[in-house]
Amino acid sequence: MSALKNPQILLASNLADGEVVFLGPSGWERDHARARVARDKDEAAALEAFGKAEIAANRVVDVYLADVALGADGAPTPMHYREKMRVKGPSVRLDLGKQAAGAA
Amino acid sequence: MTAHDPSLARPNAPVTTYRYDDFDAAFVRERVAEFREQVRRRLDGKLTEDEFRPFRLMNGLYLQLHAYMLRVAIPYGTLTARQMRRLADIADKYDRGYGHFTTRQNLQYNWPKLVDTPDILEALAEVEMHAIQTSGNCIRNVTADHFAGVAPDEIEDPRATAEFLRQWSSAHPEFSFLPRKFKIAVTGAAHDRAAIMVHDIGLAIVKNDAGEIGYRVVVGGGLGRTPFVGKVISDFVPRAELLAYLEAIMRVYNRFGRRDNKYKARIKILVHEKGIDEVRAAVAAEYAAMDRSVFSYDPAEFERIAAFFAPPPYEALPAESQKLRAARVEHPAFGNFVEVNVARHKTPGYAIVTVSLKPIGGIPGDATSAQMRLLAEASERFGFGELRISHEQNVILPHVKQDDLFDLWRMLDAAGLATANAGLVSDIISCPGLDYCSLATARSIPVAQAISKRFSDLSRQRRIGKLGIKISGCINACGHHHVAAIGVLGLEKKGQESYQITLGGDPTFSASIGEILGPGVTAEQVPDVIEHLVDFYLAERREGEAFIETWRRVGHARFKDVLRREGEDGADI
Ligand code: HEM
Ligand code: SF4
Numbered sequence: 001m002s003a004l005k006n007p008q009i010l011l012a013s014n015l016a017d018g019e020v021v022f023l024g025p026s027g028w029e030r031d032h033a034r035a036r037v038a039r040d041k042d043e044a045a046a047l048e049a050f051g052k053a054e055i056a057a058n059r060v061v062d063v064y065l066a067d068v069a070l071g072a073d074g075a076p077t078p079m080h081y082r083e084k085m086r087v088k089g090p091s092v093r094l095d096l097g098k099q100a101a102g103a104a
Numbered sequence: 105m106t107a108h109d110p111s112l113a114r115p116n117a118p119v120t121t122y123r124y125d126d127f128d129a130a131f132v133r134e135r136v137a138e139f140r141e142q143v144r145r146r147l148d149g150k151l152t153e154d155e156f157r158p159f160r161l162m163n164g165l166y167l168q169l170h171a172y173m174l175r176v177a178i179p180y181g182t183l184t185a186r187q188m189r190r191l192a193d194i195a196d197k198y199d200r201g202y203g204h205f206t207t208r209q210n211l212q213y214n215w216p217k218l219v220d221t222p223d224i225l226e227a228l229a230e231v232e233m234h235a236i237q238t239s240g241n242c243i244r245n246v247t248a249d250h251f252a253g254v255a256p257d258e259i260e261d262p263r264a265t266a267e268f269l270r271q272w273s274s275a276h277p278e279f280s281f282l283p284r285k286f287k288i289a290v291t292g293a294a295h296d297r298a299a300i301m302v303h304d305i306g307l308a309i310v311k312n313d314a315g316e317i318g319y320r321v322v323v324g325g326g327l328g329r330t331p332f333v334g335k336v337i338s339d340f341v342p343r344a345e346l347l348a349y350l351e352a353i354m355r356v357y358n359r360f361g362r363r364d365n366k367y368k369a370r371i372k373i374l375v376h377e378k379g380i381d382e383v384r385a386a387v388a389a390e391y392a393a394m395d396r397s398v399f400s401y402d403p404a405e406f407e408r409i410a411a412f413f414a415p416p417p418y419e420a421l422p423a424e425s426q427k428l429r430a431a432r433v434e435h436p437a438f439g440n441f442v443e444v445n446v447a448r449h450k451t452p453g454y455a456i457v458t459v460s461l462k463p464i465g466g467i468p469g470d471a472t473s474a475q476m477r478l479l480a481e482a483s484e485r486f487g488f489g490e491l492r493i494s495h496e497q498n499v500i501l502p503h504v505k506q507d508d509l510f511d512l513w514r515m516l517d518a519a520g521l522a523t524a525n526a527g528l529v530s531d532i533i534s535c536p537g538l539d540y541c542s543l544a545t546a547r548s549i550p551v552a553q554a555i556s557k558r559f560s561d562l563s564r565q566r567r568i569g570k571l572g573i574k575i576s577g578c579i580n581a582c583g584h585h586h587v588a589a590i591g592v593l594g595l596e597k598k599g600q601e602s603y604q605i606t607l608g609g610d611p612t613f614s615a616s617i618g619e620i621l622g623p624g625v626t627a628e629q630v631p632d633v634i635e636h637l638v639d640f641y642l643a644e645r646r647e648g649e650a651f652i653e654t655w656r657r658v659g660h661a662r663f664k665d666v667l668r669r670e671g672e673d674g675a676d677i
Contacts, residue, residue: 016147017217018172058149062167081601082538086169090539092467092549096200096215097170 002041006067009035009076010047011083012060020086020098021060023047028060030098032087033075037068121182121490122267122412124232131275132229135236139163140222147219162242164235165221169542174213174221175238176228178493180248180266180290181209181500185480185489190231192476198224203476205461205469207495207533207584208287209247210238214540236274241282243273243354247289249297250494253413254502256450260309260317262292264410265346271409272347279354283361283369286354287326299495301325301334301615302587304371305353308613310340318342323353323383324375325615327581332372333615335380337387344401351399352391356383416488416503421453425506438513441524444566446509449502455509457487457501458494458526459516464560465553468534469497478519486512495584496533498526528565529573529638530556533584537577537594538601544577546594546601551575551630558631559638568638571651572611587611589652590634591618603630607637607663608655619660622667633667640666 009032010023021028022035029035038044044065051063066083068076078084089097124132139159146156160166164175176191183191191211195203198220199213206212216224228234237244246266253261269288273279279286289298292309300306306322318340325334341349353371360378362368375383432439447456459479462468471479479499483491486508492500504512516522525531532555535541537548552575559565574588578595585591591606603625606618625633638651640663645654655663 013167013171015153016219018167018170018215020170055153058146058152061153080599082169082544085538089170090214090549091547092539092553 004038004040004044006079007070007076008038008044008047008065009068009078010038010051010063011066011086012051012054012063015059015061022087023050028054032078035068035076037070037074037076038065121184122179122263122409129229129232132232132234132236135163135234136222136225136229139225143218143222158240160218160221161239162236163221163225164238165216165218166239167542168214168540169538169544170540171215172218172221173540174216174224174235175206176211176213176233176235177238177245178209178211178233179245179270180252180263181250181493181495182252182263183491183493184231185484185491187231187233188476188480188483188491190227190233192473192480194224194227195473195476197227202470202472204467204536205471205493205497205499207497207535207582208245209250209493209495210245211493212536214536239285240280241284241286242280243269243276243282243286243288246270246273247287247298247303247495249291249293250492250496250500251297251447251456251502252292252492253415254449254451254454254456255293255295255297256448257294258292258450259294259311260292261410261413262290262298262307262309263413264406265292265307265309265319266290267409267412268347268406269350272350279358282354282358283363284366286357286371296612297494299584299587299611299615301613302327302331302584302611303334305350306334312340316342319346321349321353324372324380326370326372327584327586328370329367329579329581330372330376331581331586331617332376333617334372335375337380337384343406344403347401348394348396348399349387349391352387352394355390355394356386360386415451416490418451418454418503419505421451421505421507423452425453425509428506428509431510435510437517437524438510440562440566441513441522442509444524444528445522445526451503453506455504455506457504457509457512459499459501459521460523460525460531461498462525462531462556463520463523464525464530465557467549468532468552471499475519475521478515478521482512482515485515496531498531524562525565527570527572528562529559529568529571529634530565531572532556533572533574533588535576535583537575537583541577541582543580544594545579545596546577546603547627548575548577548583548592548594551592551594551603551627554627554631555634558635568642569650571638573634574609584611585609586617587615588618589650589655590637592630595624597624601627603627605630605633605637607660608652610652621664636666637663 024034067079088099142159166173204212248262248266288305289303290307291298302325308320321338322334445458487501487503532552534552538544574584575592576583576585587609593604605621609618610616
């Protein structure tokens with residue numbers, strides 16, 4: 001079991017509507033706080049393998065792992081500003097994207 | 105009976121736009137039906153993403169940071185009021201109530217669902233619009249001067265040529281899988297408003313000594329990772345030879361353009377690596393060897409197309425409107441609008457109006473569906489129902505009676521669309537950057553907003569004068585930062601957004617690529633840096649000199665010095 005530099009979560013885009021989704025405990029979630037966290041390389045590989053299968057099942061596209069920081073409650077927040085943006089929505093339109101629905 | 109039958113004309117159809125014939129209409133309808141089937145098969149799982157991607161890209165559908173994005177072509181930037189209304193309706197029904205006008209005279213929807221896209225394309229097809237060739241390695245939407253047909257300095261309306269080229273290039277079997285995307289721009293005027301020097305092929309309509317109309321052809325310009333100003337491959341190609349000549353260029357590019365490296369695949373690299381003389385010789389050889397009969401020029405066909413762009417039924421008016429003169433004096437805000445956003449028209453008594461989509465602090469190029477409808481309405485009341493989209497991300501009303509300018513201004517002003525900043529510091533071109541674009545390395549819109557707010561005082565902007573600021577969120581340069589007087593490029597440095605400033609870019613016939621000012625700065629520092637540069641320019645400029653002229657005379661080094669000194673003062677730039 002080899003360590004990861006940072007914990008990771010799996011992101012993707014939903015095929016039918018393009019919305020950003022996160023792999024949760026039992027399937028794709030729209031709220032990143034519910035994403036399943038990989039803490040070592042094996043867990044990350046398992047997330048990726050799941051993602052590949054989901055691509056093959058034509059449910060999602062553009063699947064990848066992103067580094068996260070864990071809050072006190074254990075909820076993950078992406079570390080890079082690109083994925084920080086993806087979990088919310090455009091920073092210039094707070095009325096759009098997930099942030100508008102209060103998920104972020 | 106054809107679609108050109110006058111009895112079939114739409115009641116509000118302006119006479120100055122191309123109208124589909126049966127062939128065009130059937131072609132677009134078939135493409136929509138085909139895509140509907142492809143989407144169905146994708147959702148059913150019969151097509152994988154790898155199989156589907158080329159199909160969606162052929163129909164302008166991308167996958168972005170938060171959602172899909174659909175890019176709709178606005179050929180040579182010309183729209184009818186009816187088309188503009190349809191764009192608004194689509195924004196409401198299938199998107200989130202707005203659209204983004206781009207530097208390539210396209211409209212991008214940022215939130216369409218894959219499942220809705222066929223319906224959107226169908227709604228577009230009903231008003232003779234589509235998203236074909238707005239993506240992929242083909243000849244893209246042909247762009248043109250947004251003052252086409254009305255500019256006083258015009259030799260000929262470039263839209264007839266652009267439409268002629270569109271018909272030649274649409275679904276061209278040989279050029280649907282080029283090494284890379286291919287962009288053509290056309291201008292017909294003494295001033296280049298279409299940035300033809302930085303396109304794969306730029307065409308300038310010219311008249312030779314014998315008075316014949318032809319084209320100066322420029323190839324190998326482009327921005328992106330390796331920016332180049334194009335080179336003249338021919339000073340004069342007669343109209344009768346244009347298609348065959350362009351076909352020869354395309355074949356040479358298709359054969360010799362690099363396919364081994366995406367970053368080196370544009371024709372600009374071919375021109376750079378081989379040299380323009382060798383490329384010219386190769387094109388001449390191809391031209392001589394090819395069967396040109398299939399491109400034999402039919403003047404009647406060109407005239408048929410050109411007839412669509414005939415001037416609207418203008419009234420005979422005095423050159424100067426007394427009403428306008430009085431209103432300018434009485435309403436200074438209107439006077440400023442006229443001074444900045446209204447341009448001279450070739451027909452006496454008329455004017456060209458630029459409606460800025462850059463309100464102070466706004467998102468450059470965004471228009472809400474309500475604004476789109478208002479602009480459609482304004483064009484019908486005051487401009488023969490015709491609109492243009494400029495590569496500067498603004499909307500143009502090309503045929504407004506001077507007598508009507510005040511009423512138009514009041515209508516625009518009430519809707520927040522009368523910002524008098526066309527061509528000034530806050531008329532900023534900005535790509536969507538990391539707020540939407542999956543390729544971005546930094547945001548660009550918030551930087552544009554911050555600069556716009558810093559220079560919010562419009563009278564100060566007028567004192568500064570013409571100054572193009574252009575921002576891109578990555579090296580692809582969709583925001584044209586390389587050809588800005590002041591360019592801003594968003595990059596990533598050590599996990600942070602960082603911005604590189606360039607000076608001295610020029611998108612016109614005297615094109616030049618901007619020079620880098622120094623190390624990158626943070627987003628917060630960008631307005632400060634620009635303010636220092638502007639102050640230095642104001643101190644140095646001679647009577648009547650634009651920023652770029654002062655920069656050229658004074659030299660890059662001294663502009664750079666200003667910032668170095670600022671840095672030593674502790675400004676940390
Ligand atoms: C889905 C979003 C977009 C993607 C994926 C995209 C992709 C690209 C890429 C890869 C390039 C570089 C081409 C090269 O290397 O030569 C490029 C350049 C360019 N794009 Fe975009 N772009 C996007 C959005 C836009 C937008 C919003 C605009 C207009 C505002 C635009 C207009 C341009 C222009 C004018 C260039 C400069 C090309 C040149 O002259 O070489 N693109 N784009
Ligand atoms: S310049 Fe980069 S960030 Fe901006 S739209 Fe183009 S590809 Fe996206």
